Amino acid sequence: MSYQVIARKYRPQLFDDVAGQRLITDTLKNAVIKQRVAHGYIFSGARGVGKTTTARILAKSLNCANGPTVTPCGKCPSCVEITQGNSVDVFEIDAASNRGIDEIRQLRETVRYLPARDPYRIFIIDEAHMLTTEAFNALLKTLEEPPPRSLFILCTTEPHKLPTTIQSRCQHFSFRLLDYSEIYSRLEWVVKQEQIAADEGALSAIAEAAEGSLRDALSLLDQAIASSADRLQEGHVRQLLGVVPVQVLTELMEAIGAGNVGRVLETVERVASEGYELNHFCGELTRYIRNLAVARSCGAESPLLQLPSSERAVIARLCERLSEEDIARFFQVIVRTENEMRYALNPRFQLELGLIKMAHAARLASLESLLAELRGARATPAVKPEPGPPGGLSRPAPAAGRKPEYAPRSAPPANVPAQQPERPRNPEKTPERQSMPEPRSASAAPPPPPRPVSEAHSDPRLSRIKSLAFGQSKLLSSCLEPVSGWRFENGEVKFIFPKSDSWAVSFLSAREQQERLQALCAEVLGQPVRICVTLDSEVTPGPKPRRSVRERAENDEGVEALVKKFRCTLVDVIDLSRE
Numbered sequence: 001m002s003y004q005v006i007a008r009k010y011r012p013q014l015f016d017d018v019a020g021q022r023l024i025t026d027t028l029k030n031a032v033i034k035q036r037v038a039h040g041y042i043f044s045g046a047r048g049v050g051k052t053t054t055a056r057i058l059a060k061s062l063n064c065a066n067g068p069t070v071t072p073c074g075k076c077p078s079c080v081e082i083t084q085g086n087s088v089d090v091f092e093i094d095a096a097s098n099r100g101i102d103e104i105r106q107l108r109e110t111v112r113y114l115p116a117r118d119p120y121r122i123f124i125i126d127e128a129h130m131l132t133t134e135a136f137n138a139l140l141k142t143l144e145e146p147p148p149r150s151l152f153i154l155c156t157t158e159p160h161k162l163p164t165t166i167q168s169r170c171q172h173f174s175f176r177l178l179d180y181s182e183i184y185s186r187l188e189w190v191v192k193q194e195q196i197a198a199d200e201g202a203l204s205a206i207a208e209a210a211e212g213s214l215r216d217a218l219s220l221l222d223q224a225i226a227s228s229a230d231r232l233q234e235g236h237v238r239q240l241l242g243v244v245p246v247q248v249l250t251e252l253m254e255a256i257g258a259g260n261v262g263r264v265l266e267t268v269e270r271v272a273s274e275g276y277e278l279n280h281f282c283g284e285l286t287r288y289i290r291n292l293a294v295a296r297s298c299g300a301e302s303p304l305l306q307l308p309s310s311e312r313a314v315i316a317r318l319c320e321r322l323s324e325e326d327i328a329r330f331f332q333v334i335v336r337t338e339n340e341m342r343y344a345l346n347p348r349f350q351l352e353l354g355l356i357k358m359a360h361a362a363r364l365a366s367l368e369s370l371l372a373e374l375r376g377a378r379a380t381p382a383v384k385p386e387p388g389p390p391g392g393l394s395r396p397a398p399a400a401g402r403k404p405e406y407a408p409r410s411a412p413p414a415n416v417p418a419q420q421p422e423r424p425r426n427p428e429k430t431p432e433r434q435s436m437p438e439p440r441s442a443s444a445a446p447p448p449p450p451r452p453v454s455e456a457h458s459d460p461r462l463s464r465i466k467s468l469a470f471g472q473s474k475l476l477s478s479c480l481e482p483v484s485g486w487r488f489e490n491g492e493v494k495f496i497f498p499k500s501d502s503w504a505v506s507f508l509s510a511r512e513q514q515e516r517l518q519a520l521c522a523e524v525l526g527q528p529v530r531i532c533v534t535l536d537s538e539v540t541p542g543p544k545p546r547r548s549v550r551e552r553a554e555n556d557e558g559v560e561a562l563v564k565k566f567r568c569t570l571v572d573v574i575d576l577s578r579e
């Protein structure tokens with residue numbers, strides 16, 4: 001008996017056997033059951049994802065002696081002939097080799113006659129995008145007025161190359177690439193049917209290399225079985241596929257994490273001298289780092305990981321020693337490197353450059369730890385800040401210490417002293433109310449007159465209102481952000497806004513927002529209140545002398561700490577609220 005390749009031997013014969021295209025097969029099944037099959041279909045998608053297979057199953061469903069049925073028998077002459085590719089009423093045309101007008105003319109001749117034996121005359125046109133313009137025009141005529149009991153199925157990897165006139169006359173189904181796990185489980189099933197023992201890692205390497213195409217995976221499996229003595233072993237299969245062993249990738253990542261550039265370069269040398277293709281190697285490394293990122297964020301047991309269980313443990317161990325930030329940095333560098341290698345004259349240099357960058361990136365201190373240090377310095381300015389945490393593998397993940405994103409913006413950090421009214425925390429947000437520039441010297445400025453309203457940043461009740469608003473509505477919260485002052489007397493709460501923020505006033509004047517704000521204020525102040533929103537000039541006419549921006553910046557604790565930390569000088573101060 002002649003040998004049949006695995007991809008053909010295990011070709012699905014029923015809609016339910018087609019892997020990974022459930023949505024499409026269900027739709028087609030419904031069309032068959034309801035007898036609402038269209039005259040033209042476009043099946044698009046990458047190679048080896050089931051387009052032609054599905055087209056044949058649809059043909060069998062319609063032409064089976066027991067049909068139309070969604071479970072063609074596979075035994076009647078029609079089913080058998082379609083499987084063998086020699087049915088009298090089902091024509092498979094390869095447009096890549098028959099792309100001219102003559103073939104399509106011939107096809108149109110054939111269409112004119114009714115099916116010879118079966119209910120439908122079906123044309124499956126493979127690689128349909130390869131047809132010439134004339135051929136498309138001829139085909140279009142047929143699709144415009146399809147003869148009864150005829151069906152066209154256009155299979156293509158490049159649907160955008162089909163004329164829109166053709167597309168609009170067909171139902172279009174996009175076949176998706178298969179997941180790693182879908183391919184892996186199919187491979188597992190096939191080796192079981194073939195009674196072949198296989199390493200988990202061997203099948204995993206094949207599933208990865210197939211990149212979403214099931215037919216590619218089955219062809220690679222065929223190749224691997226043919227070249228193995230008995231059992232499919234991981235090392236052998238990886239060698240066959242030109243994929244570096246996982247240990248090499250793990251060692252490389254450990255060297256990068258430790259910032260050991262020497263060891264990193266030695267690994268590249270080893271990989272290159274053993275004849276592995278470096279672009280391919282970089283692709284492997286990208287996938288490995290992607291797995292690290294997934295494992296770090298979702299845990300090593302996540303189904304998002306494209307890995308067999310044996311490798312999951314290794315990945316889990318490695319990512320315990322790397323911070324989320326490090327991995328994100330590595331991911332960014334390797335993706336860019338992979339891209340640049342494609343156009344580089346000497347891809348090896350590009351790869352080495354990328355890996356060196358990664359090794360150095362592992363030594364950088366994280367932004368969080370730097371900020372935490374800075375905050376510590378502000379709380380106890382007399383104490384010299386501790387040196388940064390050691391880089392590399394021993395650095396703990398910063399996630400625990402990070403400030404949660406949903407923290408109300410108005411809440412000050414715990415270790416910062418209470419704000420002084422004359423030294424606002426956000427100088428750039430507090431508008432300058434004076435129109436003339438002021439002298440630099442502090443003594444020249446007259447002392448500020450007593451304020452009729454509270455300074456917006458100093459009142460804990462306002463902070464509380466703002467943080468409640470933040471929890472309720474982002475919009476309301478951002479409207480309260482620019483409040484420059486507020487007053488609470490005789491049951492009325494007055495919010496005062498700088499002139500530049502009149503949009504907030506008009507927004508908060510809407511009834512719905514007023515009611516919301518009213519409820520919030522009543523909750524914080526413990527009594528029913530009226531709300532009044534108004535612009536600054538309406539309350540405090542006349543200029544209010546304040547210290548210059550430069551002066552305020554010079555006296556700001558935060559600026560002071562930054563200057564000290566980075567050993568720099570203050571060159572220029574820009575008031576953003578005025579620009």
Ligand SMILES: [Zn+2]
Binds near residue numbers: 065072075077078
């Ligand atoms: Zn049949």
